[in-house]
Amino acid sequence: MNTKNSTAKKVAFLGIMGALAISLSFLESLIPPLPGVPPGAKPGLSNVVTMFLASSSGAGSAFIITILKAAFAGITRGTTAMLMSGAGGVLSTTAALLLLRSKKLKIGYIGIGIICAVCHNLGQLIVACVLSGTWALITGYGPILMLFAVLTGFITGTALRLVIPPLEKIINVYN
Amino acid sequence: MRKLFSRTDIFIIIGVIVLSFIFLIPNVFKNDELIAQVYADGEIVKEFNLSEIDEETVFCPNENIVISVRNGAIRFSSSSCKDELCVNSGWLTAKGQTAACLPQKVVITIKGAGKTDMITY
Amino acid sequence: MQNRVMFLKIAEAIKKVDKRAWIALALCLSLIIGIVIFDTVKKNREFQTTSVAMGTIINIKLYGPDGEETAQLIAENINETERALLSRNEENSDIDRINNNPDTSVSVSYETADIISKSLEVSKNCGGVFDITIGEITKLWNFDGENQSVPAKEKIDEALSLVGYPYVELSDTSVKIKEGQSLDLGAVGKGAACDRIKTLLESTKTDSAIISVGGSLLLYGDREFTVGIANPQNSQTTLGTLELSDAFVSTSGNYEKFFEQDGETYHHILDATTGYPADSRLSSVTVVCDSGLLSDALSTACYILGYQESISLLAKYNAQAVFVFKDKTIRTTDGLRECFTLTDESFVVGK
Numbered sequence: 001m002n003t004k005n006s007t008a009k010k011v012a013f014l015g016i017m018g019a020l021a022i023s024l025s026f027l028e029s030l031i032p033p034l035p036g037v038p039p040g041a042k043p044g045l046s047n048v049v050t051m052f053l054a055s056s057s058g059a060g061s062a063f064i065i066t067i068l069k070a071a072f073a074g075i076t077r078g079t080t081a082m083l084m085s086g087a088g089g090v091l092s093t094t095a096a097l098l099l100l101r102s103k104k105l106k107i108g109y110i111g112i113g114i115i116c117a118v119c120h121n122l123g124q125l126i127v128a129c130v131l132s133g134t135w136a137l138i139t140g141y142g143p144i145l146m147l148f149a150v151l152t153g154f155i156t157g158t159a160l161r162l163v164i165p166p167l168e169k170i171i172n173v174y175n
Numbered sequence: 176m177r178k179l180f181s182r183t184d185i186f187i188i189i190g191v192i193v194l195s196f197i198f199l200i201p202n203v204f205k206n207d208e209l210i211a212q213v214y215a216d217g218e219i220v221k222e223f224n225l226s227e228i229d230e231e232t233v234f235c236p237n238e239n240i241v242i243s244v245r246n247g248a249i250r251f252s253s254s255s256c257k258d259e260l261c262v263n264s265g266w267l268t269a270k271g272q273t274a275a276c277l278p279q280k281v282v283i284t285i286k287g288a289g290k291t292d293m294i295t296y
Numbered sequence: 297m298q299n300r301v302m303f304l305k306i307a308e309a310i311k312k313v314d315k316r317a318w319i320a321l322a323l324c325l326s327l328i329i330g331i332v333i334f335d336t337v338k339k340n341r342e343f344q345t346t347s348v349a350m351g352t353i354i355n356i357k358l359y360g361p362d363g364e365e366t367a368q369l370i371a372e373n374i375n376e377t378e379r380a381l382l383s384r385n386e387e388n389s390d391i392d393r394i395n396n397n398p399d400t401s402v403s404v405s406y407e408t409a410d411i412i413s414k415s416l417e418v419s420k421n422c423g424g425v426f427d428i429t430i431g432e433i434t435k436l437w438n439f440d441g442e443n444q445s446v447p448a449k450e451k452i453d454e455a456l457s458l459v460g461y462p463y464v465e466l467s468d469t470s471v472k473i474k475e476g477q478s479l480d481l482g483a484v485g486k487g488a489a490c491d492r493i494k495t496l497l498e499s500t501k502t503d504s505a506i507i508s509v510g511g512s513l514l515l516y517g518d519r520e521f522t523v524g525i526a527n528p529q530n531s532q533t534t535l536g537t538l539e540l541s542d543a544f545v546s547t548s549g550n551y552e553k554f555f556e557q558d559g560e561t562y563h564h565i566l567d568a569t570t571g572y573p574a575d576s577r578l579s580s581v582t583v584v585c586d587s588g589l590l591s592d593a594l595s596t597a598c599y600i601l602g603y604q605e606s607i608s609l610l611a612k613y614n615a616q617a618v619f620v621f622k623d624k625t626i627r628t629t630d631g632l633r634e635c636f637t638l639t640d641e642s643f644v645v646g647k
Contacts, residue, residue, distance in 0.1 A: 105183065106178075106181050106182075106183050107177075107181060107183045107184060107187070108177065108178045108179050108180040108181035108183070108184045109177060109178070109179050109180070110179060110180045110184050111180075111181065111183055111184030111187040111188075114184070114187055114188060114191060115187060118191055118194075138198065139198055139199070142195065142198035142199075143195040143196065143198045143199045144195075146191050146192070146194055146195030146198065147191075147192070147195050149191060150188055150191055150192065157179070158179065161177075161179045212346070214345070214346045214347060216347070216348075217345065217346075217347030217348070217371060219345075264532070267532070269532075269533075271524070272532045273346070273353060273355070273532075275348060275353045277348055277351055277352065277353075280347070280348040281348075282346045282347065282348060282353055284346050284355075286344075290522055290537065291522045291523065291524035291534060291537055292357065292506050292521040292522050292523065293355060293357070293506050293508050293513055293521070293523060293524070294508075294511070294523070294524040294525070294526050294531075294534055295508070295511050295512070295513050295523055295524070295525060295526065295545045295546065295547040295582055296511035296526035296531050296547055296549065296552065
């Protein structure tokens with residue numbers, strides 16, 4: 001396999017993944033705000049993509065897609081959304097990389113999903129606190145966001161379990 | 176192959192739930208704090224944690240009003256209106272207390288009514 | 297060809313995903329738990345704000361969704377009450393048009409006519425001590441202004457001759473007053489504003505709310521609230537509390553507005569039969585009933601009438617009250633005995 005070809009493949013692959021992440025973000029924005037949940041808190045379906053990349057591709061591609069997601073949020077919803085998405089994304093991708101690469105920890109997909117969701121929400125919350133200057137947000141929104149993360153972690157973890165085998169097949173076939 | 180759900184995950188879920196309760200703890204203690212809010216035209220313009228103020232300071236929501244804040248207390252210390260009803264209200268020191276300068280539409284209130292939700296007068 | 301192999305491999309991989317039913321079940325369960333959590337949180341979501349309108353302090357505490365928007369609607373509603381209906385100072389409000397066109401039938405809104413008609417009825421039932429035609433006398437005393445002084449007796453007597461609810465002619469939505477009279481809805485305005493807010497809240501998603509329009513309260517919804525009754529000696533503190541839900545509460549007290557002259561204290565609750573501040577053994581009366589306007593009007597009327605004569609008036613309107621006497625004794629009507637708690641031990645609850 002020559003290098004040039006492999007680079008082209010990687011670009012194409014990242015393009016597909018980026019499109020997937022962005023369309024999942026868009027899909028999520030169509031969900032009406034859930035009652036009782038702070039505005040901006042979303043199930044984080046697009047995290048499935050970054051988690052998959054962290055698991056099957058590599059740290060580089062996972063972070064590229066994370067940043068692409070933040071840029072997309074910035075273009076469509078403004079700077080605040082970009083910073084929140086960026087902080088949450090970087091934190092959760094880092095967590096996913098560490099957990100998925102670790103051989104010692106016997107964490108299931110749901111556990112990984114929950115930890116990533118917690119990191120994602122925490123990152124967003126910290127940015128919100130810094131931007132608004134009110135640290136009371138942590139105690140005000142923190143508990144509900146944590147509980148919300150358990151729920152979304154369940155969903156993303158299960159989704160990850162479902163998509164990893166077929167998607168890995170795609171990668172293998174192309175390679 | 177990694178499992179969908181392992182025993183470690185149960186501990187993670189418990190951990191996160193415990194974490195969310197830890198976040199709640201400051202809320203419980205907060206009830207003892209005196210938070211004073213300054214409203215102008217129905218909007219909060221300033222919030223003071225009266226328990227954390229050491230030196231007496233002043234705050235002016237507009238050029239006609241001076242509000243003084245010290246440890247555990249807040250008051251209107253001067254106002255340009257003639258009757259100065261707001262200044263006569265004196266220091267507010269307990270939850271649920273309110274003083275207002277009606278002509279300037281400035282209200283100061285100490286948050287959290289303690290046991291009572293509202294006072295009829 | 298390569299594509300076909302790929303699809304087959306993907307299909308095979310999908311088949312390997314076991315326990316799918318279990319996953320679906322877990323998802324459904326977690327969703328249900330989530331929805332239950334959101335629902336409880338939603339119900340208890342609280343929004344609180346304070347503002348100034350109608351020349352008084354407005355406190356709003358809302359429980360339920362859309363708190364901020366609802367508070368905004370309430371603020372607009374109060375301003376509308378003031379601007380269109382009740383203000384004496386606002387040009388072209390219903391009251392202003394009635395006062396400026398004596399001896400003429402003035403067509404007003406249904407709401408204003410309703411407020412006037414209910415006020416006149418209270419006047420009738422209390423022997424005229426409470427009377428919305430007292431406008432000219434309140435102007436003389438000018439409790440809302442500065443540098444008050446006791447008006448000359450001749451002026452009061454002259455104005456008093458024209459005070460009288462029977463002179464007001466009301467048919468449907470047209471109102472006519474006599475030359476020289478003027479209406480003052482100050483004693484019912486805050487209560488009437490509470491009534492209008494209740495109607496507004498019924499069209500929102502608010503679960504429950506407690507709203508104070510200058511000390512007149514609306515308790516909306518099933519939630520039980522603790523209402524403090526102001527201590528007449530220091531109205532920032534309370535002398536006792538009432539546990540209530542779904543009600544209107546209003547207090548009239550001699551401590552709200554007053555001035556001193558030659559060693560005498562003159563408070564703002566004027567007896568419409570004498571033109572002077574009511575000579576009462578009471579410091580304050582708090583009335584609880586199912587109408588804001590009535591609780592407001594009755595608290596004024598009861599303050600002037602005194603304890604004994606108030607009982608039958610309150611019974612007529614199925615209203616309850618707490619009487620605070622100047623000698624620091626407190627008496628409540630039977631319906632409030634259970635829900636009243638004394639918090640200031642320097643007061644005594646009488647039998």
